[in-house]
Amino acid sequence: MQLRSVSVDSALLNCVKRALIGKDVDSRIVTPSNDTYYAASSGAVLFTEYPAIIAYATSINEISPLVQCGSTTGYKVTPRSGGHHFQNWSALNGTLVVDISHINYVNISEDLSTATIAAGAKLGQIYEILDQTGHTMIAGICPTVALGGYLGVGGYNMQMRVEGMAVDHIRSIKTVLANGSTVTASASENPDLFWASRGGGTYGFTVEATIETAVLPRSAMLWMNFTGPTRTEATQKYLDWASHQDPHFNSQLNLYGGYAGVVGWYLGKTVEELTAIVKPSGLLDVPGVNYTITGNCSTENSRNYWQYTQTTCTDDATAHEAFNTEYNVVPDDFTPVPGAVAQYGFDDVPILPNQTKAKPWNRVSIINKTYFVTKSKPLDQETIEYIVEKSGALPAELSFWTEMTIFNISVPATSAFPWQEEAQYLFRFEVVRSTNATLQAIGQKFMDDLDAYLIPRIGSASYAGYVDADISVNPYAAYWGDNVCRLSSVKEQYDPTSFFSNPFSIPPTKPEGISC
Ligand SMILES: Cc1cc2nc3c(=O)[nH]c(=O)nc-3n(C[C@H](O)[C@H](O)[C@H](O)COP(=O)(O)OP(=O)(O)OC[C@H]3O[C@@H](n4cnc5c(N)ncnc54)[C@H](O)[C@@H]3O)c2cc1C
Structure with missing residues (x-):
């Protein structure tokens, strides 16, 4: 494993030490000088990033002080909840990564109609707790995706054609802004922030959300x-x-x-x-x-x-x-990073401690391309034949996989997720990255050819939950559609310095290539 030597900024480190409260403070701080650094800076999808420090918070009261550590010492803060970002941009280079995967409470209201859930809770943990009362959350498939990042992309799911996206079932969110203040956003309080934070990316550090629970029939x-x-x-x-x-x-x-x-x-x-x-x-x-x-x-x-x-x-x-x-997942739920020293597991108790524990989630190394097929550009037979036949000719070692998920959602959007009315299907293509140069070249060429073939035929709408750093079209338009300009003004209001940002996040000014 190639470790880059990065010196640790003592001002940042000392501030982080003061910001973390309670026990195990030293083990909850990982710096480039720790041998666990590589594993701690890796997520579900393997890409190398070199954060300045990774701090594992265990209480939402630690978030505002940590955010202020970043701003006073000149570091941006990257929130990380479930670590499922497709480019590993929740462990961004040079930033203070605040990992909240150990903050995962699920507090159900007395009448069981709502639940207040920590943003670090994973879908598996949420389902397990709600299931005990015969309730659930309208949300997705992957047990280890966490609420924090899921809210920012919209959250497609297997009830959505009749229930809408996961974010249509959020009543309110609690967010720490770049200036360290904590605000609530709901339909009546900070409504623009509420709209943008659901399906429109990151505008503050979400620490908690109140959701509507659901009772699904057999x-x-x-x-x-x-x-x-x-x-x-x-x-x-x-x-x-x-x-x-x-x-x-x-x-x-x-x-x-x-x-x-x-x-x-x-x-x-x-x-x-x-x-x-x-x-x-x-x-x-x-x-x-x-x-x-x-x-x-x-x-x-x-x-x-x-x-x-x-x-x-x-x-x-x-x-x-x-x-x-x-x-029934644990907070640190990934398989080890091949060749790296394992991350220090300071809390590997599953959410239902006395029941069978979930197996660790497999990290993957993939090339990914994702497209919404929209109602205004229906698929033709030739396009389907191209996809199926070209993919069938790939070497088996590339483990080609496409998920074709049916959208055609019947309820209107309440959030900044831009494709709710327009999407007919979501196609996500992947092949594994190979260490064999010939195979890697075949996989890359297949994806590039596919992209060049598909975009003129089906358009360039894509899903922010499956970000592709090599996207060949304007990423803002692809991920946020017609909502870009409104999102940009929300960013200007709540995070004017782009303190929370990544290469494709909405900027506080009109993004390149977009006319507002
Ligand atoms: C294996 C796998 C399966 C998936 N399945 C589905 C699915 O069924 N349906 C679906 O809709 N999506 C799915 N996704 C996409 C997933 O919803 C998004 O990648 C989501 O953003 C991941 O959230 P996270 O908290 O787990 O990831 P993270 O990597 O922690 O965060 C993702 C992004 O959100 C930001 N962020 C994280 N936490 C916060 C917070 N608390 N406040 C503000 N910003 C935050 C991060 O900085 C980063 O930019 C899947 C992804 C993977 C890898």
Whole structure:
């Protein structure tokens, strides 16, 4: 592992030491001189960054003093909650990274209709706690994504076609601004900040949010698998069909080099109702198809489908046990960084301490390209054929994967997430980065060619949750659409010096290439 020698700024270090309260202060500060630095500055998606210091907060009362440490010593502060940024920009070079993954309380209101949740809580932790009361949160698939970063991108999920994005279910957020003050943002208090912080990126350091809880009905689940030679036919039929169904049906097609799979969740419906919508799709007639349609599924059963732990629903207790293996996560939940000294684990207790602990989340090293297919630029058959056939010809070692997620959301946006009305599908493509130069070149060329082919056909809308540093179009327009100018004025009001920023975050002045 190549460690860069970076000296530690003693003014910053001393300030951070004073800002952290309570126990284990020294072990909660990682500097470039610690052998755990490389692991501590890595996230779910492996890219090397060299932060000045990483400070692990364990109380939201530490955030304002830490923010002020940054501003008084001349360092920007980078908030890190779940560490799932696709470019690892939550561990930015030269900044004070404040990691809140150990602040993960979930406090449910007495009437169970809302929950106040620390921004460091991961989706798995939130689901586990809410599930105990028969409630859940309208939110995504990945157990280890945390609320802090999820709020800033919108949060697509498998109830969204009828419920909207995760951020449509947020009542208020508590944020530490660049000047160290703590403010509440809601529909009635700081409404512009509330709008922007949900789906529009980072305008302050979010420490807590109050969400509306949800009670989801038992559902019917679809699982399908198609063999290699039928990938094109299956993908065509699926894309022609799925987005036009009842919005209670949310689904995704996962396309790999050698096969394709579909997972579908028909919220509150029965086997008969699901069978009735699947039959006309023609998918059951694709040669060699394997499929299951199961009913009376608990929400934990349904979420398990996306973790590949089951393809039929089981009784609730068995499903809960399987659910724990993915969702009962610990604060430091990643697999070790290959070749690096392991991060010091000062608290690896799962959120339900007496139940089965989730396995660590696999870090990945990938090339990623993501596109919304919008209603104004519908997909044609040739484009689908291009995607399926070119990807089928890639070497298996590149582990090609596309998630094709159905949008066509039926409720209007309440947030700065820009594509709620327009998006028909979200396509996210990935191949692994290879240490073999030939394979790496093949993977990179495939992605570059794909990008050049797709953009004229489907447009350049993309998802801020899957940021690509090599995006070939204007990133502001791609990630924030028509909301860029309004977001920029919110930034000017709440974070005029761009104290919280990354290479593609909204600036306080009109961004390059955008006319306001
Ligand atoms: C494996 C994987 C699966 C995913 N699945 C989904 C999915 O199903 N649905 C979906 O919508 N998205 C998904 N995403 C995208 C994910 O929602 C975004 O990357 C999200 O921003 C990650 O949040 P985080 O807190 O985990 O990450 P971090 O890396 O900690 O943060 C991401 C960004 O948000 C900023 N940030 C973090 N915490 C705060 C805070 N408290 N206040 C202000 N800014 C903050 C960071 O500085 C950084 O810019 C997935 C990502 C990965 C890697």
